[in-house]
Amino acid sequence: MKHTISVLVENRFGVLARVAGLFSARGYNIDSLTVSETQDASVSRMTIVVNAEDERILEQIKKQLNKLIDVITVTDFTKKAYVERELAFIKILIDPKTLPQLRRIIKRAKAEVLVKKDDYLVVEVAADADHVRNLIGELKAFKVLELVRSGRVAVAI
Amino acid sequence: MATMNGAQILIECLRREGVEVIFGYPGGQILQTFDALYDVKDIKFILTRHEQGAAHAADGYARATGKVGVCISTSGPGATNLVTGIANAFMDSIPLVAITGQVRTYLIGNDAFQESDVTGITRPITKHNFLVKDIKDLARTVREAFYIASTGRPGPVVIDFPSDVQNAKMEFEWPESVFLRSYQPRFEGHPGQIKKAARMIEKASRPILYIGGGIISSNASEELKVLAEKNLLPVTTTFMGLGAFPGAHPLCLGMLGMHGTAYANHAIMESDLIIAIGARFDDRVTGRIDAFAPHARIVHIDIDPTSISKNIRVDVPIVGDAKEILRDLIGYIRKKPDTAAWRAQIDKWRKQFPLAYKQDDVLRPQFVIEKIQELTKGDAIIATEVGQNQMWACLFYQHAHPRTWISSGGLGTMGFGLPAAIGAQLGRPEKVVFDIAGDGSIQMNIQELATAVQNKLPVKIAILNNGYLGMVRQWQELFYNKRYSHTPMQNPDFVKLAEAYGAKGMRITKKEDVVAAIKEALATPNVVVMDFVIEPEENVFPMVPAGEALNRMLGGMA
Numbered sequence: 001m002k003h004t005i006s007v008l009v010e011n012r013f014g015v016l017a018r019v020a021g022l023f024s025a026r027g028y029n030i031d032s033l034t035v036s037e038t039q040d041a042s043v044s045r046m047t048i049v050v051n052a053e054d055e056r057i058l059e060q061i062k063k064q065l066n067k068l069i070d071v072i073t074v075t076d077f078t079k080k081a082y083v084e085r086e087l088a089f090i091k092i093l094i095d096p097k098t099l100p101q102l103r104r105i106i107k108r109a110k111a112e113v114l115v116k117k118d119d120y121l122v123v124e125v126a127a128d129a130d131h132v133r134n135l136i137g138e139l140k141a142f143k144v145l146e147l148v149r150s151g152r153v154a155v156a157i
Numbered sequence: 158m159a160t161m162n163g164a165q166i167l168i169e170c171l172r173r174e175g176v177e178v179i180f181g182y183p184g185g186q187i188l189q190t191f192d193a194l195y196d197v198k199d200i201k202f203i204l205t206r207h208e209q210g211a212a213h214a215a216d217g218y219a220r221a222t223g224k225v226g227v228c229i230s231t232s233g234p235g236a237t238n239l240v241t242g243i244a245n246a247f248m249d250s251i252p253l254v255a256i257t258g259q260v261r262t263y264l265i266g267n268d269a270f271q272e273s274d275v276t277g278i279t280r281p282i283t284k285h286n287f288l289v290k291d292i293k294d295l296a297r298t299v300r301e302a303f304y305i306a307s308t309g310r311p312g313p314v315v316i317d318f319p320s321d322v323q324n325a326k327m328e329f330e331w332p333e334s335v336f337l338r339s340y341q342p343r344f345e346g347h348p349g350q351i352k353k354a355a356r357m358i359e360k361a362s363r364p365i366l367y368i369g370g371g372i373i374s375s376n377a378s379e380e381l382k383v384l385a386e387k388n389l390l391p392v393t394t395t396f397m398g399l400g401a402f403p404g405a406h407p408l409c410l411g412m413l414g415m416h417g418t419a420y421a422n423h424a425i426m427e428s429d430l431i432i433a434i435g436a437r438f439d440d441r442v443t444g445r446i447d448a449f450a451p452h453a454r455i456v457h458i459d460i461d462p463t464s465i466s467k468n469i470r471v472d473v474p475i476v477g478d479a480k481e482i483l484r485d486l487i488g489y490i491r492k493k494p495d496t497a498a499w500r501a502q503i504d505k506w507r508k509q510f511p512l513a514y515k516q517d518d519v520l521r522p523q524f525v526i527e528k529i530q531e532l533t534k535g536d537a538i539i540a541t542e543v544g545q546n547q548m549w550a551c552l553f554y555q556h557a558h559p560r561t562w563i564s565s566g567g568l569g570t571m572g573f574g575l576p577a578a579i580g581a582q583l584g585r586p587e588k589v590v591f592d593i594a595g596d597g598s599i600q601m602n603i604q605e606l607a608t609a610v611q612n613k614l615p616v617k618i619a620i621l622n623n624g625y626l627g628m629v630r631q632w633q634e635l636f637y638n639k640r641y642s643h644t645p646m647q648n649p650d651f652v653k654l655a656e657a658y659g660a661k662g663m664r665i666t667k668k669e670d671v672v673a674a675i676k677e678a679l680a681t682p683n684v685v686v687m688d689f690v691i692e693p694e695e696n697v698f699p700m701v702p703a704g705e706a707l708n709r710m711l712g713g714m715a
Contacts, residue, residue: 009339010339014280017277017280018280021280025281056466059466060463060467063462063463064463066462067461067462067463069284069285069305069340070339071339072338072339
């Protein structure tokens with residue numbers, strides 16, 4: 001089961017390594033991780049998405065996260081009300097024959113063309129993770145040159 | 158306030174933290190700090206012969222005194238040599254502050270001479286670590302390091318201290334208080350949970366107290382004794398808990414687990430209520446986890462929430478300091494449980510499966526330890542190395558007081574005993590300190606004999622010399638068809654070696670000479686090395702094979 005865990009940490013060097021180390025030491029893969037400053041510049045927020053094969057290990061990781069001296073709070077959004085978004089950029093080679101179809105898909109997905117060059121487009125989408133995944137799936141029918149995803153950010157509501 | 162350099166500020170901070178002794182070893186990137194130490198008269202400095210020895214000595218000092226142990230080394234190899242000692246303290250929750258020299262801040266990351274990424278290397282084996290990049294942060298960092306090391310579940314903290322920060326100057330200012338918004342250890346247990354535990358104890362018919370090192374860290378032995386005696390609750394301790402409850406007490410079952418007493422293991426397996434305090438259900442204790450204590454409900458008191466429901470699901474978790482919680486718990490219990498039948502059953506197990514070894518004319522290690530116990534009246538501080546020597550010391554010495562058992566539990570570090578004994582002797586100069594050693598382990602930090610002799614720390618080293626790496630040989634005998642792969646050893650002459658270091662050396666080959674030798678050692682005001690040439694293939698029994706249920710013990714001779 002996928003868990004979205006939000007961690008408030010002291011905004012200091014080394015904190016990311018401490019957090020990442022808890023996962024890597026247990027052979028646990030992180031699906032996505034975003035880190036940035038919050039409204040308080042001394043605090044950063046990490047949003048971590050993990051696929052927990054074993055809920056007990058995840059429970060242990062959450063406790064271990066809390067135990068880190070630089071961690072202020074740990075919230076698992078999984079059983080809470082929250083909204084989440086992910087940003088993706090998809091760079092696609094233009095083929096004049098399929099361009100209209102590509103534009104239809106982009107429009108239907110409420111995505112946007114961020115940049116248009118002679119030979120390629122950069123599509124931007126900001127949506128929940130399923131939506132982003134679905135759009136990427138559809139775009140696989142075209143020639144995708146590069147794909148960048150931000151990882152999830154989430155906030156409790 | 159006076160202008161000081163970083164090295165002087167560090168030392169002033171250590172002084173204000175109440176540090177009495179520093180163990181360490183100098184080197185290029187910590188020279189400024191050693192220069193400042195040259196003028197220091199009120200803090201003792203002990204030069205070990207290897208940085209690992211410094212870390213273990215600081216650890217032994219901390220275990221024996223309850224204070225924070227301090228060690229110091231240079232960068233690079235000095236720091237990496239501390240690593241085993243830091244990991245050892247981490248596994249056993251021992252408060253330690255380790256200060257490591259580091260290359261100048263602008264060289265960090267450049268593969269400078271004797272550079273290593275100390276905060277990176279020690280991250281998973283410290284409670285926390287710091288790299289001080291600016292002298293302005295120094296005093297606060299030292300303050301926080303001591304606070305973190307000594308509160309909550311104690312542990313080691315590393316301060317990486319670049320040489321240009323040691324040289325920088327500023328007005329010294331002592332931070333009067335320390336506050337970390339992200340670190341506020343919880344001391345008081347939840348009253349509702351404690352009451353629930355009290356109701357369970359009142360109703361239990363086969364209760365048992367399962368005690369770990371947390372009782373010792375929280376100085377809660379007195380409270381434990383009251384709880385056990387008032388309610389007639391049998392007590393078993395973990396390896397780390399030895400000494401938390403008097404070993405000779407009629408309610409004491411000794412140690413449980415892989416090399417625990419048979420009666421402790423039977424008792425925990427048959428109990429209907431386990432009250433775990435400051436213990437973590439580690440795999441050496443539980444044996445096969447799905448077969449562990451099938452009838453028991455479990456109350457678990459621990460200051461560290463990560464210890465709770467990690468290996469075993471518990472019914473009533475209580476997070477907080479053992480001492481505070483025990484005080485409350487004692488007050489909440491309204492009637493004591495009826496444990497008469499249960500204690501009778503335990504006494505039956507005691508008679509049926511006593512701790513025993515072959516009684517003959519052969520010089521056996523258990524006999525040596527029993528005689529050390531007798532001649533020190535059980536009042537000595539016992540440090541050990543790791544392996545058979547350690548397990549015999551667990552089983553055949555009745556540890557009477559907290560902070561008198563100094564042994565590497567979680568990490569199982571060979572070479573711990575001698576430097577730890579040195580640290581303990583410094584912290585408790587009035588005590589007799591033994592290092593119970595094997596011929597393998599003692600050679601891992603034998604160089605610390607020089608430290609003991611130079612500083613006139615009269616530790617008594619009892620080598621149980623069987624010519625093997627004994628515990629590995631025992632496993633090879635029992636589980637690998639006696640294929641003694643690389644465990645026999647040709648040893649140096651330990652008597653001559655002791656003498657070369659300026660210590661007294663003795664060799665004892667006969668059972669009838671043991672008592673006189675120990676008496677002589679106790680009467681000698683110097684470091685003494687006793688080379689007990691014991692039965693080579695003596696095993697540690699009882700033993701639960703790894704991965705077996707706790708009541709599937711190999712009894713051996715018993």
